[in-house]
Amino acid sequence: MLSFELSEEQAMVKETIAGFATDQIEPVMREMDESGEMSPDLVKTGWELEIIASCVPEEYGGFGEGPSALTGVIAYEELAHGDLATALHICAPTALAYTVLLEGTAEQKTALLPAACGEEFKAAATALIEPRYSFCPSMIATKAVRDGDDYLLTGQKCLAPLAAESDNMLVFATTDPGAGFAGVDAFVVPKATKDLVVGEREKNMGLKALATYEVTLNGVTVPLAAKVGGNEGIDFLNLLSRSRLALAAMAVGMMRRAAEHSRDYAKERVAFGEPIGSRQAIAFMIADMFMETDAARMLVWEAAWKCDRGEEFANDAALAKNYAADKCMKVCDGGVQVMGGHGYVRDNMPELWFRNSRAFSTLEGMVMV
Amino acid sequence: MIDFELSPRLKGTQKMLRAFAEQALRPQARKYDEEEHEKPIDLITMVHGFMKGGVGGAMGGEKKKEEGGEKKEKKRSEAQLTTMITVEEIFYGDAGIALAFPGQGLGGAAVQATGTPEQKEKFLARFSGDKPVWGAMAITEPEAGSDTANIRTTAVKDGNEWVLNGEKIFVTSGKSALEDSEGFVVVWATVDAKAGRGGIKPFVVEHDTPGMQITKVEDKLGIRCSDTVSISFMDCRIPEDNILGSAEVVDPSKKSEKGFKGVMATFDATRPLVAAMSLGVGRASLDFLKQTLADEGLEVRYAISPNRMTAIERDIAEMEADLKAARLLTFRAVWMLDNGQRNSLEASMAKAKAGLAVTHITQKCVELMGPLGYSRKLLLEKWMRDAKINDIFEGTGQIQTLIIARNVLGFGRDKLK
Numbered sequence: 001m002l003s004f005e006l007s008e009e010q011a012m013v014k015e016t017i018a019g020f021a022t023d024q025i026e027p028v029m030r031e032m033d034e035s036g037e038m039s040p041d042l043v044k045t046g047w048e049l050e051i052i053a054s055c056v057p058e059e060y061g062g063f064g065e066g067p068s069a070l071t072g073v074i075a076y077e078e079l080a081h082g083d084l085a086t087a088l089h090i091c092a093p094t095a096l097a098y099t100v101l102l103e104g105t106a107e108q109k110t111a112l113l114p115a116a117c118g119e120e121f122k123a124a125a126t127a128l129i130e131p132r133y134s135f136c137p138s139m140i141a142t143k144a145v146r147d148g149d150d151y152l153l154t155g156q157k158c159l160a161p162l163a164a165e166s167d168n169m170l171v172f173a174t175t176d177p178g179a180g181f182a183g184v185d186a187f188v189v190p191k192a193t194k195d196l197v198v199g200e201r202e203k204n205m206g207l208k209a210l211a212t213y214e215v216t217l218n219g220v221t222v223p224l225a226a227k228v229g230g231n232e233g234i235d236f237l238n239l240l241s242r243s244r245l246a247l248a249a250m251a252v253g254m255m256r257r258a259a260e261h262s263r264d265y266a267k268e269r270v271a272f273g274e275p276i277g278s279r280q281a282i283a284f285m286i287a288d289m290f291m292e293t294d295a296a297r298m299l300v301w302e303a304a305w306k307c308d309r310g311e312e313f314a315n316d317a318a319l320a321k322n323y324a325a326d327k328c329m330k331v332c333d334g335g336v337q338v339m340g341g342h343g344y345v346r347d348n349m350p351e352l353w354f355r356n357s358r359a360f361s362t363l364e365g366m367v368m369v
Numbered sequence: 370m371i372d373f374e375l376s377p378r379l380k381g382t383q384k385m386l387r388a389f390a391e392q393a394l395r396p397q398a399r400k401y402d403e404e405e406h407e408k409p410i411d412l413i414t415m416v417h418g419f420m421k422g423g424v425g426g427a428m429g430g431e432k433k434k435e436e437g438g439e440k441k442e443k444k445r446s447e448a449q450l451t452t453m454i455t456v457e458e459i460f461y462g463d464a465g466i467a468l469a470f471p472g473q474g475l476g477g478a479a480v481q482a483t484g485t486p487e488q489k490e491k492f493l494a495r496f497s498g499d500k501p502v503w504g505a506m507a508i509t510e511p512e513a514g515s516d517t518a519n520i521r522t523t524a525v526k527d528g529n530e531w532v533l534n535g536e537k538i539f540v541t542s543g544k545s546a547l548e549d550s551e552g553f554v555v556v557w558a559t560v561d562a563k564a565g566r567g568g569i570k571p572f573v574v575e576h577d578t579p580g581m582q583i584t585k586v587e588d589k590l591g592i593r594c595s596d597t598v599s600i601s602f603m604d605c606r607i608p609e610d611n612i613l614g615s616a617e618v619v620d621p622s623k624k625s626e627k628g629f630k631g632v633m634a635t636f637d638a639t640r641p642l643v644a645a646m647s648l649g650v651g652r653a654s655l656d657f658l659k660q661t662l663a664d665e666g667l668e669v670r671y672a673i674s675p676n677r678m679t680a681i682e683r684d685i686a687e688m689e690a691d692l693k694a695a696r697l698l699t700f701r702a703v704w705m706l707d708n709g710q711r712n713s714l715e716a717s718m719a720k721a722k723a724g725l726a727v728t729h730i731t732q733k734c735v736e737l738m739g740p741l742g743y744s745r746k747l748l749l750e751k752w753m754r755d756a757k758i759n760d761i762f763e764g765t766g767q768i769q770t771l772i773i774a775r776n777v778l779g780f781g782r783d784k785l786k
Contacts, residue, residue, distance in 0.1 A: 002450060003372045004701050010371075070371055136674035181672070237672060263777055278784050283774035284767075290777050291698075291718045298697035299690060302373050315671035316693075322675055323690040361675070 021082025032209035046090040047121040061114035069304035072369025073249035080253030085209040091367040096124040125166040127157035128365035144173035163213035184236040186228040206355030241317035251324035258335035259289035296324040325360035332357035390462025398463035401594035417501035460649025464755040465594030476504030503545035507537035524558040543598035580605030591754030641702040644723035647759035651727035695723035714776040721769035724760035731756040
């Protein structure tokens with residue numbers, strides 16, 4: 001029966017993370033963006049939210065029953081409402097963990113999941129995106145070729161978060177070029193593997209506190225056991241869609257933040273003798289920001305709900321992600337515009353959100369619900 | 370728990386109504402667009418037969434009575450949701466014919482919202498009689514559209530009667546209510562012009578009341594099967610009991626659920642239903658476009674990156690997302706109402722989003738179908754004309770945005786004009 005009410009658990013998750021964002025992220029986010037350094041203390045506290053451990057079953061070191069997409073999107077919205085770079089950093093290990101949890105063999109789960117549920121934050125990178133303008137996850141150019149008892153991985157990746165500090169990297173490559181999503185497989189590659197080159201840290205427009213890297217695979221040799229899911233392989237579109245939900249939820253969180261900031265400013269800032277929010281030109285922009293935030297959230301929730309019920313949700317997740325990415329950019333643009341020149345200077349937050357919001361149209365696969 | 374699943378009962382209703390829309394309404398859609406001011410009498414009689422005015426709930430009358438209007442406990446019902454689904458499906462069939470369906474309409478909704486139990490009994494019983502009857506509501510005046518506080522029609526007490534004078538325009542189903550059936554119109558008039566909104570009261574005026582005359586039947590861009598009329602009142606006398614609610618002039622600054630604030634609360638219920646009307650028309654257009662493209666072998670690849678999509682795939686994906694977002698916002702507004710929560714903000718969001726989205730979608734569908742879209746051989750051009758009304762009536766898109774902005778900013782009408 002139709003309902004828009006959070007469960008008690010979801011309400012608690014939301015509240016806890018909102019508290020973390022206000023108390024921990026808020027005071028340091030500008031400084032982190034300026035220095036390009038993620039605060040280790042912040043990551044430590046963020047890890048204590050036990051985002052992964054709460055989803056992984058006991059036998060693999062957690063205390064959950066598998067990831068709930070709905071609870072995930074509620075949590076991620078709050079995290080990104082705090083700060084997107086922080087949210088992506090803390091959630092970066094989810095991609096490898098959930099891929100293994102959902103699609104891995106028993107051996108892979110036993111080998112990899114306990115580390116993802118440990119007390120210390122353990123970085124795990126994902127290499128999906130490739131550096132070309134026409135990149136699409138259905139047309140991955142990185143190849144995985146069977147060679148006896150090994151696979152040979154060759155290709156170029158970028159925007160791999162935390163690649164330099166990760167022991168393991170989840171590399172997406174095609175085993176069947178031309179087969180689209182169905183031809184994509186995932187490999188767990190230890191960073192120390194020969195011919196795997198983690199390049200210089202990338203310099204991006206936004207997300208400056210998030211360390212991302214180019215990764216080159218010069219015929220990297222991995223054993224068959226490195227292929228997630230063994231012979232069965234993975235349902236790549238399902239995983240990609242779960243990552244789209246995660247990213248879309250984060251876009252919603254950012255939109256909400258920018259909308260609230262604009263609202264508060266427009267109530268305080270006086271021009272021509274009254275608050276600028278008393279002018280329809282400003283007030284209507286703000287109304288749209290809130291409406292689109294809610295609209296995007298509804299799309300995300302519905303797709304996540306379908307995901308949790310085991311229904312087909314790939315198209316819904318894609319619609320939700322593209323919608324949220326597009327509206328997030330517009331809302332964050334409005335966030336700068338409402339403040340005028342004050343929105344353009346780095347003393348205030350909107351310019352940072354403006355830079356960060358552009359990332360959503362590019363990001364894929366980095367985090368997962 | 371968040372849940373988007375409709376109950377089996379509602380799914381059944383939805384399926385039945387979809388079949389009805391496709392088989393009974395769609396084939397007649399063009400005829401009653403071309404023959405403006407004509408009505409499909411047989412269809413209307415049939416609809417009345419099995420719905421007994423229930424579809425009139427389409428315009429907001431379905432709300433079950435909670436006597437005294439007090440919400441003692443959190444109510445959980447599906448009444449509004451059922452109405453929303455009904456509206457969406459019949460408007461999928463045809464918006465013009467759907468708007469011409471008999472029932473209590475907005476007039477009935479006003480009686481439900483502001484009338485005493487006796488008044489409800491007296492005025493609403495007729496809708497479940499043997500013959501189709503319409504109810505109408507008259508608010509708008511030549512000089513007062515969205516600016517309802519500026520209403521100039523007057524009501525003056527004279528003995529045991531009220532005397533109405535003034536002119537009303539854009540009364541939906543006014544002719545159906547007053548000339549074609551034994552219905553009524555709820556007229557909003559001021560009992561004290563100096564009191565502004567506080568002096569504006571609803572009055573029930575019966576069909577055939579002397580001093581009331583339909584002066585014009587509008588020719589319109591779309592929804593042509595539905596009549597829209599002007600009514601003039603010249604010393605029109607009605608019984609003193611026909612005022613809905615109290616005659617006392619209320620101070621608008623006081624929080625009161627009666628009087629004008631009560632009307633505004635009715636809109637919280639009807640706005641999501643206008644959103645549902647849009648959704649039906651939008652769905653019809655988009656389904657038709659997609660079917661045509663599918664017949665020509667085009668499959669939309671929703672899951673690939675937008676930068677790899679063709680222009681038409683991108684257009685369709687964007688329209689799907691917009692329509693879905695509007696629908697989910699409407700579900701939320703309706704769900705809140707069914708659960709006894711105040712939903713002014715959410716109702717306006719639903720209507721603003723749906724009105725604008727469907728206005729754009731229907732226009733885009735005509736564009737993408739090229740010369741076929743522009744031709745009256747297909748219904749796409751009609752849907753584009755029909756859809757436009759949803760961004761206008763029950764408060765234009767701009768008025769909805771204003772309501773959202775006031776809500777979000779916490780500004781009253783004094784701080785945000």
